[in-house]
Amino acid sequence: MDHALQQQAEAVIARGSKSFAAAARLFDPETRRDVMLLYAWCRHCDDLTDGQQLGRGRLETASAEALQQLRDESLAALGDAPSGAFPYRALAEVARRHPIGPALVEAHIHGFELDVAGWQPKTLEDTLQYSYHVAGSVGIMMALIMGVRDKHTLHRACDLGIAFQLTNIARDVAEDARAGRSYLPGEWLREAGLEVSDLADEAGREKAFPLVCRLVDTAEPYYASARIGERALPARAAWAIATARGVYRDIGLQIRKRGRQRLGERSHTSKSRKAWRAATGGLQMLGGRFRRTADMPPRQGLWTPDSLA
Numbered sequence: 001m002d003h004a005l006q007q008q009a010e011a012v013i014a015r016g017s018k019s020f021a022a023a024a025r026l027f028d029p030e031t032r033r034d035v036m037l038l039y040a041w042c043r044h045c046d047d048l049t050d051g052q053q054l055g056r057g058r059l060e061t062a063s064a065e066a067l068q069q070l071r072d073e074s075l076a077a078l079g080d081a082p083s084g085a086f087p088y089r090a091l092a093e094v095a096r097r098h099p100i101g102p103a104l105v106e107a108h109i110h111g112f113e114l115d116v117a118g119w120q121p122k123t124l125e126d127t128l129q130y131s132y133h134v135a136g137s138v139g140i141m142m143a144l145i146m147g148v149r150d151k152h153t154l155h156r157a158c159d160l161g162i163a164f165q166l167t168n169i170a171r172d173v174a175e176d177a178r179a180g181r182s183y184l185p186g187e188w189l190r191e192a193g194l195e196v197s198d199l200a201d202e203a204g205r206e207k208a209f210p211l212v213c214r215l216v217d218t219a220e221p222y223y224a225s226a227r228i229g230e231r232a233l234p235a236r237a238a239w240a241i242a243t244a245r246g247v248y249r250d251i252g253l254q255i256r257k258r259g260r261q262r263l264g265e266r267s268h269t270s271k272s273r274k275a276w277r278a279a280t281g282g283l284q285m286l287g288g289r290f291r292r293t294a295d296m297p298p299r300q301g302l303w304t305p306d307s308l309a
Contacts, residue, residue: 005093008086009036016043023244028236034097034145037090041077042108042138044087045070049112067109067116074105098144103309107137115181120196122186124218127169128162128303130183135165139226140308146237154308155299156229160245162303163222167252170215173208174200174263184211209260216252223249225299227284242284246277 013021013036020039024032048070049062073088078095082088094100111133121127139161140154148154169176169183176182177199182189188211189195198204226245230238255263 002089002093005037005086005089006033009033009040009090012036012040012043019247020244023240023247026236026240026243028234031146031234031237034094035142037094038100038138038141038145041074041087041091041094045074045109045112046134049115061116061118062112064113064116067113070112071106071109074109075102078102078105094145098141100141100144101309103307104137104141107133107305108141111137120182120186121184124185124188125303127166127183127185127215131162131165131169132158132303132305135161135168136305137161139164143233146233148232150232151308153229153232155304156225158305158308159222159229159299159302160226160241163219163226163245164248166215166219166222167248170212170219170252170255173212184215188214205260205263209263212263213256216256219249219252221302225302228297230284238284242280243277246280250277 013024017039024035024039027035048066051062073083073085074091076082077088077092078101080092080096082092091105111130114130114133119130121130136158139157139159142161143154143157148157173182173184177196180196182196182199184199192207192211194204194207194211199208223245227242230241230245233241
C-alpha cells in the first residue's frame, strides 16, 4: 500500500475526530490502517455535503450534481478504478481487502442526499432511518473491516453507529438550527410548540432541552446493544470499540448534566475522561471474553435496516 495514503488518513482522523482517533490507536496496525482509510472517505462525504473542511466552517449545502459525482466516484473506487483524489483512493484500498459493496456505499450517500434535498424527519422512525444512513451503515462497514460476517453482530455494529448519530444530533441541535436544519422528529417539535428556528434561540432552550434529553435516552438501548456485540470482535478491536462507545456516550450524558442553559455550547470529552474510558473499555473487553456470544439477548424494539448488504 502507498504509505503516503495511510499518512494522509492519519492526519484526517487526527483533525476530524479526536475522540475516534484516540480509540483507533487501540486497534492492531492493519485494522487501524483500514479503519482510518474508511473514516477519511466518510469524512469527505460529510464535508462535501456541508461545504466544510474536516467538519469546520460555515455550512453550505452541496448541489445535487456534486452528490452525483460523489456517488459515481465512490462506486468507481469499489470497482478498483478510483479517481486520483485521496478519499476515493482510500475507499478503493479498503474495498480491495474487505467485502464493502455498492449497497452499503449507496446507503451512506443516501443520507447526504436527504440533507441536500432539505429533508427533515417527521417521526422518530425517520430520525433513526437517517441515522442508519449517515452512521449505522458506517458501523457495518467498520465491523466488516474487523472481520465480522454474522448478521447478528453486524446489526449491533449498526446500532452503535445509530447511537453515535443520535448523540451527534443531541449535541448539535442549536448549531444545526442556525443552518436551518433539525433532525429532531417534527412531531416532537409540534408537541412542544417549537419551530426549527426556536432551537437556535436562548428563549427556546426551556422547551428544547427535554427533547434533547429524550433523544439522549433514545440512544441508550442502542449503546447497550452495541456493548453486547463487542463480545464477538477480536480482543483489540473490542477494546477500541468499547472505548469509542464510552467516549461518545459520555457526550450525551454531559449534555444532560450541563442543563438547558448551556444547550447551545458544544460538548467535548476531556483527555483524562478519554483515558478513563480506554481503561474501562479494556476491562469490559476482558469481561466479554468470558461470556458466550450465543448467549447474547435479542435486539427487541430497536430499529433495524431492511438489509445489511
